[in-house]
Structure formats: C-alpha cells, structure tokens
Amino acid sequence: MLRLVVTxxxxxxxxxxxxxxxxxxxAGKLTWGSSITFPPFEYxxxxxxxxxDVDLADALANKMGLQPVLxxxxxxxxxxxxxxxxxxxxxxxxxxxxxxxxxxxxxxxxLVGNQIVVRPGNPKHIESVAxxxxxxxxxxxxxxxxxxxxxxxxxxxxxxxxxxxxxSLPGTTNCALALNQDRADAIIVSTGTLAALxxxxxxxxxxxxxxxxxxxxxxxxxxKDDPGLKAALEKAMQAIVADGTYAGLIRKWNLPAASSAF
Amino acid sequence: MSSLFQPHLVLQYLVSDAFFHAASITLLLxxxxxxxxxAVGLLLAVAQEAPLRAVRALVVVYLWLFRGTPVLxxxxxxxxxxxxxxxxxxxxxxxxxxxxxxxxxxxxxxxxSGIRAVGPGQRLAARAVGLEDWGVLRWVVLPQALRIIIxxxxxxxxxxxxxxxxxxxxGVQELLLVADQTASGNFRYIExxxxxxxxxxxxxxxxxxxxxxxxxxxRRRRTPRGAPRxxxxxxxxxx
Numbered sequence: 001m002l003r004l005v006v007t008x009x010x011x012x013x014x015x016x017x018x019x020x021x022x023x024x025x026x027a028g029k030l031t032w033g034s035s036i037t038f039p040p041f042e043y044x045x046x047x048x049x050x051x052x053d054v055d056l057a058d059a060l061a062n063k064m065g066l067q068p069v070l071x072x073x074x075x076x077x078x079x080x081x082x083x084x085x086x087x088x089x090x091x092x093x094x095x096x097x098x099x100x101x102x103x104x105x106x107x108x109x110x111l112v113g114n115q116i117v118v119r120p121g122n123p124k125h126i127e128s129v130a131x132x133x134x135x136x137x138x139x140x141x142x143x144x145x146x147x148x149x150x151x152x153x154x155x156x157x158x159x160x161x162x163x164x165x166x167x168s169l170p171g172t173t174n175c176a177l178a179l180n181q182d183r184a185d186a187i188i189v190s191t192g193t194l195a196a197l198x199x200x201x202x203x204x205x206x207x208x209x210x211x212x213x214x215x216x217x218x219x220x221x222x223x224k225d226d227p228g229l230k231a232a233l234e235k236a237m238q239a240i241v242a243d244g245t246y247a248g249l250i251r252k253w254n255l256p257a258a259s260s261a262f
Numbered sequence: 263m264s265s266l267f268q269p270h271l272v273l274q275y276l277v278s279d280a281f282f283h284a285a286s287i288t289l290l291l292x293x294x295x296x297x298x299x300x301a302v303g304l305l306l307a308v309a310q311e312a313p314l315r316a317v318r319a320l321v322v323v324y325l326w327l328f329r330g331t332p333v334l335x336x337x338x339x340x341x342x343x344x345x346x347x348x349x350x351x352x353x354x355x356x357x358x359x360x361x362x363x364x365x366x367x368x369x370x371x372x373x374x375s376g377i378r379a380v381g382p383g384q385r386l387a388a389r390a391v392g393l394e395d396w397g398v399l400r401w402v403v404l405p406q407a408l409r410i411i412i413x414x415x416x417x418x419x420x421x422x423x424x425x426x427x428x429x430x431x432x433g434v435q436e437l438l439l440v441a442d443q444t445a446s447g448n449f450r451y452i453e454x455x456x457x458x459x460x461x462x463x464x465x466x467x468x469x470x471x472x473x474x475x476x477x478x479x480x481r482r483r484r485t486p487r488g489a490p491r492x493x494x495x496x497x498x499x500x501x
Contacts, residue, residue: 063276076446083449103449143438167353167433168443174342178433181345183352 007251008229017159022064022229025088030066032057034088035075037140040091040196040253041218042110052253053091056109074144076169079103086099088229090221093190095144096139105226107233108261113191113214114148116135117179117205124185126208129153134162138184141168144216145188173190178203190216192255199254217261267452275444275457284440285461286469291357291429291436292465298362299418301370308399310374321370334428336360341432347365357429372414376407386488393490400491409480416473420466437461 025031034053038044042051049070061068073081078090082104096106101242118126124160129148133156139146146168153164169175175187176197189197191211198205222230240246241262250259275281330334340356351359380403388402396441430439441458445451 004398076442079449080445099447099449138433141442146443146445167449168435169433170431170441179340180351183343216331 012089022088022116024066024229025085025224026069028066029138030057030061030064031088033071033073033078033081033090034092035078035140035171036072036095037075037173038190038193039172039200040192041190042091043173043196044090050109051095051157052249055249055252056133056240057091059240060233060236063239064232074093075140076170079221082190082223086225087222087234093192093218095148096217096219096220097144100221103118103224104221105224105230106217107230107237108219109115109182109237110192110255111214111261112216112218112219112257114145114188114216115191115194116208117176117189117197118185118208119179120203120206121183122206122208126186129188129207129212131209132156132164132186133159134164135185136165136167136183137189138167138169138178140171140175148188148213163254176205177214192253192259195254229252268450271450271453272456272460275441275454275470276460279458280440281437281461284435284437287354287434288423288426288436288461289432289465291354291361291426292419294358295361295365296419296422297363298358299369299416299422302363302366306366306370307373307377309416310370311377316493321435325367325370328364329394333360333364333425334431336364337428337432346430353429353434354433356432357426357434361422361425361429365418368418372411372418373407375414376411377403379410380406397490410478412473419469419473423462423465423469448492471499 003163034042034049034057036044036049038051040051041053042049044050049072051071054070056249057068057070069085071081073087075092078094079100081087082090089105094100094106095112096108100106116126116132118124126132126135126176129152130147130151137149137152139149146166149164149166153166157163162210168214169178172187172189172193175184175189178184179187187206194205196208198207220233222233237246246262247260250257282308305323308322309317312318337357337360339362340351341353344351344356383405384402385398388398393401397431426436430442433439437458441454445454
C-alpha cells in the first residue's frame, strides 16, 4: 500500500508542482531574444541595447527573481530560436497575429497602431495604404509590416493598378535608411517607432496619413509547452502594473497613454 | 504545426513561381558576378606581370583590400554607404558589384598561377617563331594556362553560387531571402529551407557538369582553333 502511494506520488509530482515551475535555458536566468533594430522598443544607444522592451524585460525578471540575459537575433529568426529552445522568451515589439499564435503563446503587453513614414514634405503624396500603388515600400523580413505591404500590393493588382515594390531588409533601421536614400518611397512602422524616428531625427521623416490598425497588440512570445513560464510572466506583469513601474515605462519612452494594454 | 516534416510542401515550394524566380535570380547573380570577377581577375593578373612597379603595387593594394575584408561587409557597403556619395544602385547591382570585385581578387591569383605555370621556355619559343607580345599571350600562354586554371575556377563558380545568398541582407529576392520570407508566414522552416537547398544542389550539379564538359573539350583539342600556322618556308626565309 505504502509502495503504491509513493509510486503514485512520484508519478504525479512532475505533472503537479514541478511542471508548473518555469523551465529555463539557464537556471536563474531569463534568456530573452530580441532584434535590436526597432526603436523605441529596442535599439542600440551608445553601444548598449535600450528601449521599452529592454526595461520591461529587466522589470519582469526582477519580479521573477531572475537575471535578464539578452540574446540579439535577427527578427525573422526569433520564433525559430524560441521553438528551438535557444531562448526562453521573445520580447521584440512582436505583434500578436494569428500565424504566430499558431506556433507560440503570447503575454500581451502593449497596444500599438501602424503608420506610414515618408520623406519630409511627402513628395509622393502618400496618405494611406491604398495610395501606395506603383510605389516602393521597404519592410523588415518576416514582420507584419512586410505582410501589410504585400497585402497592399495584392489589392492594387486586383484593382488593375500597378503593384507595390516591396524591398525586404533585415531590420527597421535598414528600412529607415532605405527611405532616406530614396531606395523606397515609404515604410510602414508602429506608431511608437514613428514617434521615436521624429524625435531622434527631426525633419528627417514625416508621417504619411493617420495611424491605422490601432488595436494591434504587442506580446511576449512563450513556447506552448511552457505554461509555467507563461503563468510566471503574467504574474510578474500584474505586479509591475500594480506598482506603477509599467505606467512609468510608457511615460519614459514617450508612448501615448492609450498604449497601455491593461 | 501539425506534423514535423511535410514533404508535399517541399514539392509545392519547388514548383512555385516564387522559388523558381528566386533560383533564376541566384543563377543570374552568380553568373554576372563571376563574369565581372573573371574580367577583373584577368586584368589584375596581367597587370601583376607589368614591368611598371606602380601598377604592380596598385594590384597588391586591390588584393589586400578585397581579400582582407568580409564580402558581406563589401555588400552592405555598396548598398548602404555608396548612396552617401550619390551612387544609388539597386540591390542586384550592388550585389554584382561587391561579389564581382571581391571575386576579381581571388580570380587574379588563380589566373596568375596559370600564367606563371607556363614556363619561360614556351614564351621564348613563341617569340622565336615570330609572335608578338599579344600573340604570345593569346596563342601560347592562355591556352595552356586555361587548362590549368579550369578546376580552381570551377571551384569559384560553385562558391559564388553559395556566396550569392549573402545578398539576401540587401533585399535581393534570391533563394535564401524568399525561403526566409515564406517561412516567416507559416514557420515551416524545414520545408522552405529544404526547397532552397534542393535548388542550390541542382545549380551546383549543373555547374559541375559544365566544368567537366569544358575540361574534356580542352583535353581533346591541343591546338587552339584559328592559331597561326608557322610555315616551314617562312622559317627558312628567316634563316
């Protein structure tokens, strides 16, 4: 009888308590992947990664009693790295969309919209995605922006208009440079990125039309087979919202107050 | 992600317009870069044999610069830095420029080794039968050097096919970028990268076949077609 109880207890142990504990790549460390090319969420500042997501990772790790370790990875490689267990989570200004939800779980943390960026003075008179027909749009590989540009192209074609030439580059900063150098007529970015671009290089860029898709959510990606870590992140997130850290980050990075996902 | 590996998807990608187009871009990019590389290489190899010291020094600087920096840096330089000097080339042209100039440095060394391998006796003999500078190079040195340099050039052809994947970072829609873009929509990395891999293998197989064909033809034909005939009578006259 005793033997049976012990065997049962041992068999159930992993499925109860132990499995709920986050499985981390390196014990005591929260290894997070990010593509450091997406201001103001993550970018290089004086040689160091900075941005909303960097501060968020620090705050969350702090609440979880872990040490945050950033692994820089190109954006398109983030989900594969997560699935391949090279990183614990992804915090990289990543939009939650149906395709990504199929392969990973997300902890939402911010509301953003999209906006078109053009050269100063808007020489091509771009006011919306519908006015991009026949023009060139630069976008980072594997992002929702690339998807929107391709969608715009398809809808132009279906209306019998010239399609959009999509230039796919590794990161948002490459795209901003391409716009600057007249390789592209427009880029599509998040509203937060546009604010950062206008703040960092006044007169270098301009908005092409109003924000759209304004109910998009950014999320922290977690493996589906890692519910313990997801629960721990959600708990830490509630804690930083409750103690005001989260609201402080939104202010620090000049994001609109409406960006709060909570 | 239903099952781990779905072979029918690989097949679907292989026959898709996007992958076929990407493979043609890869092929075109490789051939164009090699053509630039061979032209630059021949020029440099000949210049290296030049009597003028300044010309030889210039070649050394070129080799040092292009072999001493990563070709990826050269590609990004052509794409991101040249526009600051008012030169805005499309991605494909930047790729051909950087890959071609880089290849030129390696080709120069290969061609020089071929030219050097033809002994001085051969040149002397060519002069003795009355050939001028260009004639010696065209009818005696190059045909023999060609046979020597075909295997290493074949090597470069195959390396170039694979190096061309680097231009994916400047937005040229070649195989690797298209595979990445396709995978970023559905995260089917195994299938998309397998399809790209199969295309690369097919292209390298094609290049290898062409190389062995050229080697066989060169072996068969000892005297280049159209070479001037040295007539006995003329030699008699010269005596």
